[in-house]
Amino acid sequence: MSEIKDNKGVEEVKQNGSNEPDNLCCTCQTGPTTITNESQCQGQCCIPKTIICPDIREAKCIPALIERIYDYVYLENEQTRCAKDKTFGIIWADTENINELVGKEVCINTITLQYDCLGIQNGNIETEIGLNQTVLLNYDPCSQCSNPTCQQINTEYNGSIPCAGKGCCENGRTRKVCQSDIIPDSCFLYIIVEGTAGCIPFKAQYLVDNLAKVDGSGLGFKYVDFFGQVCLPDDRKKVNLRAIFDVCLSVPCVAPKSVVGEIATVKPPYYGFDANIFASLLVTEKLYVVVKDEVAVYTTPNTLSCTNGGFTSNCKTE
Secondary structure (H helix, E strand, O other): OOOOOHHHHHHHHHOOOOOOOOOOOOOOOOOOOOOOOOOOOOOOOOOOOOOOOOOHHHEEEEEEEEEEEEEEEEEEEEEEEEEEEEEEEEEEEOOOOOOOOOOOEEEEEEEEEEEEEEEEEOOOOEEEEEOOOOEEEEOHHHOOOHHHHHHOOOOEEEEEEEEOOOOOOEEEEEEEEEEEOOOOOEEHHHEEEEEEEEEEEEEEEEEEEOOOOOOOEOOOOEEEEEEEEEEOOOOOOOEEEEEEEEEEEEEEEEEEEOOEEOOOOOOOOEEEEEEEEEEEEEEEEEEEEEEEEEEEEEEOOOOOOOOOOOOOOOOOOO
C-alpha cells in the first residue's frame, strides 16, 4: 500500500471522491478458500495418565469393588530338540553367479530368529483343579497374534470356577492344578543363518511351519503339560482364573550336513543345504487366582485431570 506523504496527495484523494487512494491494493478475495491440515489419523506415542498427589490430609475414604490377586503361581516347562535334515534355502550370496556356490562346504557364523508371534495354539485350555473340578480357560481375544493369518495363536486365557470349600480353613486351601496337551506355536518363524560357502559369504533361511509338528517344516517339540498347587479361598462361591503364557525359543546351533546343492523340489533352480537344528523351547505360565473384594480406599477428589481426546480443529470458539 502506498503512503500519503504530503497534503497534495490528500487533496487528490478528496477530488476523486473516494476514501481510499486509487493505487491501494484490492482486498476483495477471488477464488476458493484453501485450508491445509496435517493428517491426525496416524497413531502417536503417548504416556499413561499420572497425577500429583496432594496433601494426604485432604484424602477421603470411599468404598470400592476391586479384583484382588488371591494367589499366583509360576509354572515352566523346558525341552530340547534336535530337528534333523532341515533344508535351508540360500536367499543371498556375494556373487553374481550363484552356481559358484554349488559343491562348496558350508560354514555358519551367525544365527538369527525372526517371527511375528510366539504363543499357544489351543482355543481353550482344560484345567483340572483338585481331583474332581475342571474349568475351561478360554483365550482372550486381546491376546491374539497381530498377524491376521495367525489369529489361532494366543498368550492369555480366562475362566472361572466355583469354590468347594467347607469353611474349615480360616483363609484358603491348596488345590492341585493339572493342564495337559498345550500346543506351542509360531507365526512366520524364520531361522536365518549367515556364513560362507567356500570363501563366498551367503545368507540362508528356514521357515518353521509349526513348533510341535514333527514332519515337514516343523521342529517337533512335544505338547506341554503343567502341574502344581494353587491356593483357593475356602469361603468364596466363585473365583476367576487368569493364565498368561510366554513362549521362548532358542537356537544355539545349526550344523550343516551337506554341501550347497540344488533343491530339487523348487523350480526355478533354488540352492541350499541340509542341516540339523539344535533348539530349546521354554514355555512359562503365570496362573492368577482373582477374587472380587469390597474395600475402603483413601482418595483425594478432583485430582484427575481429563485429557482432550478430540482432534485439533481449524474452527475456533469465542
